[in-house]
Amino acid sequence: MTQRQVLLTLPEVVAMTRLSKPTIYKYIADEEHDFPKQVRLGPGRVVWVKSEIDHWLRQRMKRRDEDFDKFAARMSEELGIPVTVAKRPSDTA
Template identity: 45%
Template sequence: MPAPHALDQPDRSITMQAAVRLIRLIDVTQAIGLRRSTIYKYIAEGQFPKPVPLGGNRVAWVEQEVQDWIMERIEARDAALTAAL
């Protein structure tokens, strides 16, 4: 039986790369409404996603991880409101 050709199989790495978007600090601060110092404080405390090093002292965040963090805050708020009723 001949070996499968590389083109016969989907390249999952390309699919994964296309699905991941990195955002810079200015985008993170605008999305969550916190300053740089607070973001890095939360990272140090393990309460916020760590950035991805890009090289040259540049970093970015995985957009979905930031969106997930925002949704966790919303869910915590909603749970507190439900518990208060």
């Protein structure tokens, strides 16, 4: 059985990501951000697939955590003492 996709309107994507409308469209146009593209349903009507937005947000959090881990390792090396990192909520999910 195919799982039904949840579709989001632009205001829902704005609320979910806390990005402005112009930023969302800028991120779609700029491949560096890898933001999910909208699905055109008809004239003047577009939606986004919620699971794609969820995945994009998870990837951003993962990248943030990796960047922080690199920073902590660099600080440990520069300071000559171990820098420990507390567990983040995303580590337990």
